Amino acid sequence: MIMKIGDALKVYFVMGSTNCRDLDPEKTLYEALEGGVTLFQFREKGVGCLVGHECIYLGNSLRKLCKQYKVPFIVNDDIELAIELGADGVHIGQDDRDPLLTRKQIGHDKWLGISTHSVEEAKQAVKDGANYIGVGPMYSTKTKADAHAVVGPELITQIRTSGLSDFPIVGIGGITLENATNVYKAGANGVAIISGISQAKSPEQAAAAFRKIGEDSKSKSLQDFCSKLQKSSQ
Ligand SMILES: Cc1ncc(COP(=O)(O)OP(=O)(O)O)c(N)n1
Numbered sequence: 218m219i220m221k222i223g224d225a226l227k228v229y230f231v232m233g234s235t236n237c238r239d240l241d242p243e244k245t246l247y248e249a250l251e252g253g254v255t256l257f258q259f260r261e262k263g264v265g266c267l268v269g270h271e272c273i274y275l276g277n278s279l280r281k282l283c284k285q286y287k288v289p290f291i292v293n294d295d296i297e298l299a300i301e302l303g304a305d306g307v308h309i310g311q312d313d314r315d316p317l318l319t320r321k322q323i324g325h326d327k328w329l330g331i332s333t334h335s336v337e338e339a340k341q342a343v344k345d346g347a348n349y350i351g352v353g354p355m356y357s358t359k360t361k362a363d364a365h366a367v368v369g370p371e372l373i374t375q376i377r378t379s380g381l382s383d384f385p386i387v388g389i390g391g392i393t394l395e396n397a398t399n400v401y402k403a404g405a406n407g408v409a410i411i412s413g414i415s416q417a418k419s420p421e422q423a424a425a426a427f428r429k430i431g432e433d434s435k436s437k438s439l440q441d442f443c444s445k446l447q448k449s450s451q
């Protein structure tokens with residue numbers, strides 16, 4: 218699958234079976250894809266999550282759905298599962314596993330995402346060969362019990378101005394339709410969302426609304442850029 222990672226990050230849906238509301242995980246992902254999510258992460262984690270064959274079975278179904286919609290499929294934490302499912306990449310946190318070893322295991326044609334919570338971690342992740350970084354939590358979240366302290370969208374701006382002006386960045390944590398614009402405005406390529414889509418009454422409508430915010434923010438940033446350019450050449 219050839220796609221620019223910065224574009225894929227625009228609306229990044231993260232989900233496992235324990236995150237869903239009325240619909241089963243396949244139907245939830247189907248709706249999210251119909252709504253226009255641009256990247257998916259299978260994150261089967263937490264109390265009551267599927268393990269073993271059941272996890273592989275669900276992973277395979279979700280992987281197939283993503284293929285149908287030509288949306289890249291990332292696996293959280295579990296490199297063996299990622300390889301088994303033929304994933305397009307893996308996402309690891311600071312305490313999960315060694316990024317260099319992970320890269321060796323997955324090869325250079327797969328995407329590696331690394332979670333970061335400071336400018337220093339962001340720079341180290343880039344050195345360690347990340348293809349993108351997740352920055353968060355942007356806002357407080359009920360979805361991840363052991364989440365890091367809130368860092369806010371300001372951290373994305375700090376990372377951008379610290380020299381990573383073009384590196385693919387996605388914000389995560391507590392992102393809603395009300396606050397997503399702040400994350401794009403801070404300089405993120407995209408937003409990563411669990412409950413904002415999986416717990417919505419209509420995951421399809423929520424995904425479509427996030428997608429619209431992403432598109433509008435992009436054209437707004439482009440307008441801002443052009444007017445800055447115009448002013449500087451006057
Ligand atoms: C896109 C994205 N960013 C951050 C995370 C969090 O990863 P981690 O800190 O390893 O926590 P868990 O998700 O493993 O609980 C993520 N999954 N995705």
Ligand SMILES: Cc1ncsc1CCOP(=O)(O)O
Pocket residue numbers: 353354357358359360361364389390391392409410411412413
């Ligand atoms: C996985 C993860 N990593 C940092 S916050 C978070 C949870 C995001 O879930 P939600 O979008 O429901 O706040």
Ligand SMILES: [Mg+2]
Pocket residue numbers: 293294308309310313
């Ligand atoms: Mg992890």
